[in-house]
Amino acid sequence: MKIRTRFAPSPTGFMHVGNLRTALYEYLTARHGGGSFILRIEDTDRERYVEGATDIIYKTLETAGISHDEGPDVGGDYGPYVQSERLGLYKPYAEQLVKEGKAYRCFCSKERLEALRSSAKEGEVIGYDRHCRDLPEEEIEAKLAAGVPYVIRQKSPLTGESTYHDCVYGDITIPNEELDDQILIKADGYPTYNFANVIDDHTMGITHVVRGSEYLSSTPKYNALYEAFGWEIPTYIHLPLIMGKSVDENGETVVSKLSKRHGSTGFFDLIEEGFLPEAIINYIALLGWAPADTREIFSMDELIEAFDINGISKSPSVFDYDKLEWMNAEYIKAMSSEEFNENAKPYYDRLGIKEEHYALLEEMLKPRITRFTQIEEKLEFLKSLADYDISLYEHKKSKSTRETSIDALTAAIPLLEECNWERDAITELLMNLAASKEVKNAIIMWPVRIAAAGVAVTPGGCSEVLILLGKDEALRRLKIGLEKLQA
Numbered sequence: 001m002k003i004r005t006r007f008a009p010s011p012t013g014f015m016h017v018g019n020l021r022t023a024l025y026e027y028l029t030a031r032h033g034g035g036s037f038i039l040r041i042e043d044t045d046r047e048r049y050v051e052g053a054t055d056i057i058y059k060t061l062e063t064a065g066i067s068h069d070e071g072p073d074v075g076g077d078y079g080p081y082v083q084s085e086r087l088g089l090y091k092p093y094a095e096q097l098v099k100e101g102k103a104y105r106c107f108c109s110k111e112r113l114e115a116l117r118s119s120a121k122e123g124e125v126i127g128y129d130r131h132c133r134d135l136p137e138e139e140i141e142a143k144l145a146a147g148v149p150y151v152i153r154q155k156s157p158l159t160g161e162s163t164y165h166d167c168v169y170g171d172i173t174i175p176n177e178e179l180d181d182q183i184l185i186k187a188d189g190y191p192t193y194n195f196a197n198v199i200d201d202h203t204m205g206i207t208h209v210v211r212g213s214e215y216l217s218s219t220p221k222y223n224a225l226y227e228a229f230g231w232e233i234p235t236y237i238h239l240p241l242i243m244g245k246s247v248d249e250n251g252e253t254v255v256s257k258l259s260k261r262h263g264s265t266g267f268f269d270l271i272e273e274g275f276l277p278e279a280i281i282n283y284i285a286l287l288g289w290a291p292a293d294t295r296e297i298f299s300m301d302e303l304i305e306a307f308d309i310n311g312i313s314k315s316p317s318v319f320d321y322d323k324l325e326w327m328n329a330e331y332i333k334a335m336s337s338e339e340f341n342e343n344a345k346p347y348y349d350r351l352g353i354k355e356e357h358y359a360l361l362e363e364m365l366k367p368r369i370t371r372f373t374q375i376e377e378k379l380e381f382l383k384s385l386a387d388y389d390i391s392l393y394e395h396k397k398s399k400s401t402r403e404t405s406i407d408a409l410t411a412a413i414p415l416l417e418e419c420n421w422e423r424d425a426i427t428e429l430l431m432n433l434a435a436s437k438e439v440k441n442a443i444i445m446w447p448v449r450i451a452a453a454g455v456a457v458t459p460g461g462c463s464e465v466l467i468l469l470g471k472d473e474a475l476r477r478l479k480i481g482l483e484k485l486q487a
């Protein structure tokens, strides 16, 4: 049997990492088994429809490296792949069930259903009372002739129980009396969400259904339909929720469904924060699935190779932003110079950094950044000299004080003025100066770097900072530093 999986997002305008994980696991299930991955847009709920949302779905999949074999944009043999373009397809299936006595027309008015609902006692949920389930044929004919609007409902089994198997949650059994006589076709002739979902999965030949665990409880209803039609039930893989960790007002750690208050939850929000698509995918692949070994870094091809449904855990996983940050840093460290520069360039451009400094910057930044968005903040000092406080010159570890700083700058400035502006030459010059004064290197390097950068923390040492600034700007700043110290 050829595996066919589908990602069936509703176009809501936002791709939550939970949805992306669903898409990824469907993709990996298909690819690992040499099958096909299908994209279907479930847009029957027009109230929730958001303009442009479908484009976000395409863009997400493309950026994430999850490619579909069939879908609205690429076509395929099972189209159309957008539910709103399939509307005419569903009703005949419901009519077939009516003919076979497995579904019926329900003429109950809104008012009657409303009265039924409001008769419920507190905390009680009243389903449909099956009033029209066994209407005499003449009455049905008369109502149809009179044009009374109707919905089509499934005749659900009234007794016994239903069991189905889920690959993650195991066997799930429910008493059949819990099954409502669900509506298949609404009064306007359009299918309900659940009905369309089942008809689509079957007619598109879907073999494995991967989706969030919130669908576990509706699955018996779906199965009742498969059974009514005599169709094969797909393999179910329901995924546990993704949780987030926060600290409440009493300082206690609380774990709850991942939401905005835990951090970014949208794929593109994370990208905007500087996380790399490959790192996000790698991270969420491990959010609920464990490989057979202890590896943590996986390319998409490696994921396809290693992915196994049996490795999916039913215990909810917690989205760990620190871990994602760590993983992102690993991806940055593993980049070629070309990739690194390409990612860094937009930030370099904003700082006016020239290409001649790319190699030096790569060496300085690669081990120090966890996201490219940090570049601007780390190199902010290059843009302009901050109005810093001279207490920065006092540094216990270097034994640097105001006095030693005045000495160091007074001696270093004329030497640097004569110096060939190269990194090694500058380092050598400053070290020689320290040697001739019989002081530790830091007594010279600390104040020179502070005067040049105007901030305590820089990525890279004294010579790197001087090189990046260029000779004129560096010397201008060193002189300002000396003046500040002497004032």
Ligand code: GLU
Residues within 6 Å of the ligand: 008, 009, 010, 042, 197, 210, 211, 212, 215
């Ligand atoms: N359209 C549903 C959603 O976005 C998908 C349900 C399913 O995968 O069966 O949650």
